[in-house]
Amino acid sequence: MTKRHVWKLLAFLPVFLAVQILSDCGKKTGSSDKDPAGKSDAANPLEVVVEKRIIKGFSERNTPDDFNRVGYIRYSLKGQKNMDMPLLVLVSGYVADTAWFERMAVDLVMRKNIEVWSVNRRQSLVEDRDGLARDMDEFVKDAKSRDRLLKKMNTSANYILCSEEFTRHWGLDVQMEDVKAVVEEAKKFSKNIFMGGWSDGVEYVMMYSNYRFKTGFGSLDLKGMVFLDENPEWGTIQNDLRGNDRNIKQQEELMKGNHLYMKYYPSLVVHNLAIHMAWLKPGEKSPLAEVFRLPAEILSRGITNMALVGWLYDLDIDRYPARVRGDFAYLLRSGNFVASDLPPSEKMGKPVEWVSDLKGGDVTSLAGVIRAYSSKGTFWEYFYPRKVLLDYFLLGKCDFNCPEMNVFVNRENRLPVFYILTGTNNVGDSVPAGLQWFFGKSGITIDKVRFLRLYDYAHADIYFAGSAPAGIYRPLYDWMNDTGAGTRKELK
Numbered sequence: 001m002t003k004r005h006v007w008k009l010l011a012f013l014p015v016f017l018a019v020q021i022l023s024d025c026g027k028k029t030g031s032s033d034k035d036p037a038g039k040s041d042a043a044n045p046l047e048v049v050v051e052k053r054i055i056k057g058f059s060e061r062n063t064p065d066d067f068n069r070v071g072y073i074r075y076s077l078k079g080q081k082n083m084d085m086p087l088l089v090l091v092s093g094y095v096a097d098t099a100w101f102e103r104m105a106v107d108l109v110m111r112k113n114i115e116v117w118s119v120n121r122r123q124s125l126v127e128d129r130d131g132l133a134r135d136m137d138e139f140v141k142d143a144k145s146r147d148r149l150l151k152k153m154n155t156s157a158n159y160i161l162c163s164e165e166f167t168r169h170w171g172l173d174v175q176m177e178d179v180k181a182v183v184e185e186a187k188k189f190s191k192n193i194f195m196g197g198w199s200d201g202v203e204y205v206m207m208y209s210n211y212r213f214k215t216g217f218g219s220l221d222l223k224g225m226v227f228l229d230e231n232p233e234w235g236t237i238q239n240d241l242r243g244n245d246r247n248i249k250q251q252e253e254l255m256k257g258n259h260l261y262m263k264y265y266p267s268l269v270v271h272n273l274a275i276h277m278a279w280l281k282p283g284e285k286s287p288l289a290e291v292f293r294l295p296a297e298i299l300s301r302g303i304t305n306m307a308l309v310g311w312l313y314d315l316d317i318d319r320y321p322a323r324v325r326g327d328f329a330y331l332l333r334s335g336n337f338v339a340s341d342l343p344p345s346e347k348m349g350k351p352v353e354w355v356s357d358l359k360g361g362d363v364t365s366l367a368g369v370i371r372a373y374s375s376k377g378t379f380w381e382y383f384y385p386r387k388v389l390l391d392y393f394l395l396g397k398c399d400f401n402c403p404e405m406n407v408f409v410n411r412e413n414r415l416p417v418f419y420i421l422t423g424t425n426n427v428g429d430s431v432p433a434g435l436q437w438f439f440g441k442s443g444i445t446i447d448k449v450r451f452l453r454l455y456d457y458a459h460a461d462i463y464f465a466g467s468a469p470a471g472i473y474r475p476l477y478d479w480m481n482d483t484g485a486g487t488r489k490e491l492k
Contacts (some may be wrong), residue, residue, distance in 0.1 A: 232434025
């Protein structure tokens, strides 16, 4: 996978959880008379509390204090206090925000004796989400405003609350120090901190464990690490140092030209609008088909809002390979366009629709993904700093011996690892290249790793698949409560 790829979409909460998010102020999110482990207690229903918090982050000297902040979403069980319980801190990947984690977080917490925190990076805190919400509301209600609003939304800079110049300095060292601030908060609630990352977030976790803070290496903060389907570029960079040097030069030149964060066309703001429309009006014809440059045979009929989301993010659609559908058409195995026996004359009046066939190979319901849109987090970060990408390539070049970024080979890092692999990045029973590379930068050995290979899953099905609660969350929960001890084990 390359860095033009991205990650995420959120999962609908399973019916048996009956959890509903209500506020950003720590009010209860709902209740259930049955926990995921299957134990019913109608007299004392479980209540998952979801709190969105912002704390002081790293004091980056070129950034005003008002923007030296980091956030996190805390998922906890009402009334639960236990300093010995596992607390999992989750970090997302490239241009992805925290909404992807919500279904997994709620499921784990409902199993009791655990908390989950997902990190809202500083760049997500400078998004004008209120302004965007107003514009999306107008877009839905006033068709005459749509051309004007689409032009505005395709320029992400219209929704930034600070100077773009600040993002020039928000590299991986700043991100690590921000995550450290969240970990220090988490230590007030548990002495057993685990850190998990998804996609390129795995490399955030690798870096954190080998980052030398003022208090010592990050590995000293943790009981274990959770790797959620890494995109293993660090494992291959040393095989192509010339190509990596070209990547470094390209990112440096773009930053000199003041291209300071990652941009897409259509923008990630418009991607968010597409999901918003599918959430509100899944079966109606999408007003966004032309902006996403769909083929003429689809434009002539139109496409429903839900089918457009499938076009953007599903891995397999008949006749339309992922490479022609955009940068993110690898995230899900959630369905296909509806096959129709109608003659061409009748088809012309009917938009292209979407169907999920969970008995025919799909693992995720796209309708369920869209229902999860109301998370406290969002799917995408609109201002992912280019400096992070530059530092990523620089770290690959220096091979984790980078004093200028406080990253070093750390042989004392012997943390256990829970590694989930999907068919997006892996085949067979081999050890992933990124993990092999990381063995050489730490004291971790293969017997410290538990593998869970789910090759029928695409990249984000980890969070949406119907089989995920039993197939992923339960083994992960058990592993953390056992503090990650044990020998290498293949989980099927």
